Amino acid sequence: xxxxxxxxxxxxxxxxxxxxxxxxxxxxxxxxxxxxxxxxxxxxxxxxxxxxxxxxxxxxxxxxxxxxxxxxxxxxxxxxxxxxxxxxxxxxxxxxxxxxxxxxxxxxxxxxxxxxxxxxxxxxxxxxxxxxxxxxxxxxxxxxxxxxxxxxxxxxxxxxxxx
Numbered sequence: 001x002x003x004x005x006x007x008x009x010x011x012x013x014x015x016x017x018x019x020x021x022x023x024x025x026x027x028x029x030x031x032x033x034x035x036x037x038x039x040x041x042x043x044x045x046x047x048x049x050x051x052x053x054x055x056x057x058x059x060x061x062x063x064x065x066x067x068x069x070x071x072x073x074x075x076x077x078x079x080x081x082x083x084x085x086x087x088x089x090x091x092x093x094x095x096x097x098x099x100x101x102x103x104x105x106x107x108x109x110x111x112x113x114x115x116x117x118x119x120x121x122x123x124x125x126x127x128x129x130x131x132x133x134x135x136x137x138x139x140x141x142x143x144x145x146x147x148x149x150x151x152x153x154x155x156x157x158x159x160x161x162x163x
Contacts, residue, residue: 001139007105007162010096017127017139020086021079029083032124033147080131085124085143092121097162106142107159119144120160126153 003015020026097117104120106113115123122145127134134140137155 001133003139003157004159005091005095005162006159008098008101009162010098011094013091013095015091017086017125018133020127021084021131023086025090026084026086026128027124029085029126032085032143033145033150082128082131083126084128085126087145088123088125089121095162101162103163105161105163106154106157107161108154108156109137109158110156113154117162122146125157 001016001018003017004012005015006012101117104115104117106115124143124145126141126143127139140157142154142157143149
C-alpha cells in the first residue's frame with residue numbers, strides 16, 4: 001500500500017496513502033473539481049489561498065506534516081465515511097525534481113502511463129473511498145485537477161518515476 005517516488009529527483013521518497021486520512025491537506029472528492037466562475041470569487045479565493053499558504057508554512061515550521069490536532073465527533077464520522085483526494089504537489093516539492101526532468105511515468109499493475117510534469121504537479125490522488133483505503137486497483141487513483149480524466153482515472157499506481 002505504498003508508492004515509491006524515484007528517478008530524476010534529489011530525494012527518492014516513499015508515500016503511504018493510508019495515513020493521509022489524518023492529514024489536513026486532503027480534499028473532499030466532491031470539492032476537488034469545482035471551479036470558481038466569477039472574477040470576484042477567484043480574487044477572493046486567491047487571497048484566501050495566499051493566507052492559508054502563509055499560515056500553513058508558518059505552522060509547518062513547527063510540525064510537518066500538518067495533522068488534525070482535535071477532531072470533533074461529527075468531523076471524525078465525516079472523515080471515516082468520506083471520499084478524499086490528496087494533491088501530489090506537496091510531495092513533489094519535498095522530492096525536489098531536477099531541472100532537466102521532462103516527464104513522469106505512473107507505473108501501474110497493468111503497465112505505465114507517461115504524463116507531463118505539469119500534469120503530475122496538478123494531480124490529485126484518490127486514496128480513500130467511503131472512508132476506506134482503495135484495496136481494488138489501489139493504493140491510489142490519479143485524477144487531473146482539470147477533471148479531464150474524471151471518468152477514467154489512472155488506477156493501480158504503485159510507483160512514480162520522474163524521467
